[in-house]
Amino acid sequence: MTITTGDSLPDTKLVKVTEGGPEQVSAADYFKGRKVALFSVPGAFTPTCSAKHLPGFVEKAAELKAKGIDEIVCTAVNDAFVMGAWAKNAGATDSVTMLADGNGDFAEAVGLTMDGKAFGMGKRGQRFSMVVNDGVVEQLNVEAPGEFKVSSADHMLEQL
Numbered sequence: 317m318t319i320t321t322g323d324s325l326p327d328t329k330l331v332k333v334t335e336g337g338p339e340q341v342s343a344a345d346y347f348k349g350r351k352v353a354l355f356s357v358p359g360a361f362t363p364t365c366s367a368k369h370l371p372g373f374v375e376k377a378a379e380l381k382a383k384g385i386d387e388i389v390c391t392a393v394n395d396a397f398v399m400g401a402w403a404k405n406a407g408a409t410d411s412v413t414m415l416a417d418g419n420g421d422f423a424e425a426v427g428l429t430m431d432g433k434a435f436g437m438g439k440r441g442q443r444f445s446m447v448v449n450d451g452v453v454e455q456l457n458v459e460a461p462g463e464f465k466v467s468s469a470d471h472m473l474e475q476l
Contacts (some may be wrong), residue, residue, distance in 0.1 A: 318337070318427035318458075324451050331396040333403060333414040336373035338383045338396035341415070343422060345453045348384040353447040355467055356423065358430065359437060360394045360402035364464050369443070370406050376469035377411035383476040385447070393420040393440045417441060428458060443467050 317329060319325070327344035347354075361474035373380070373388050380388060390412050392399065399414035408414075415422075423429045423441030430442045443459040443466040455475050457466040465471065 319453055319456065322420040323453050325448060325453065326363045326422075328417075328425045330391065330417055330422055332403065333396050333416065338416070343449055344414075344451060346435050347448045351384055351450075351454075352448045353380050353385045353388045353469075354448050355388075355390055355469075356417075356428065356441040356443065357390065358443060359421055359438045360392050360398050361405075362390045364443075365392070366402070368464055369467070370402070370408055370412065372469035374406065374408045374411050376473060379473055380469065380476070383473065385476070386473050387413055387414055391415045391422060391441065393417050393423055398423070398444040414446050430461070445472055447472065 325343050325347055330341050330343055332341050333337045354380055357369050359365060370390060376471060377388055394416055395418045399416045403409045403414050410433040417423055418430060422440045428442040428444055430440050445454050445457045447455040459467050
């Protein structure tokens with residue numbers, strides 16, 4: 317079942333990319349007590365994700381925070397080392413927190429997986445964004461396959 321607005325995030329494990337190396341975190345604990353702009357991409361270093369999705373949140377970080385967002389988080393079905401390298405490559409380390417969903421457990425728990433087998437990618441998370449306030453989904457924007465519109469930083473800013 318797909319998560320909807322008003323639902324609490326499921327308590328799955330994610331891996332936070334830190335200077336000291338990967339750190340396992342509980343989603344329920346991590347999103348507790350703050351307002352987070354969370355976006356998911358099908359994969360680090362993939363074309364739309366690298367050219368538009370992540371850069372948009374990096375560029376709009378100050379505007380999102382001015383509208384009450386405490387933290388911006390990116391997740392993908394990639395390991396923490398890939399997510400860390402992608403953040404460095406994109407200049408995102410100071411503005412976006414990377415939470416690796418290496419096994420796709422989070423994407424599966426929120427009901428937003430996609431089948432990337434045709435592209436040699438296996439199970440991945442769909443492209444989406446959400447505003448999570450104290451662990452509860454306030455806004456949810458899920459892209460149609462192949463689209464990049466409603467999960468963008470610009471669209472989220474319009475909603476806040």
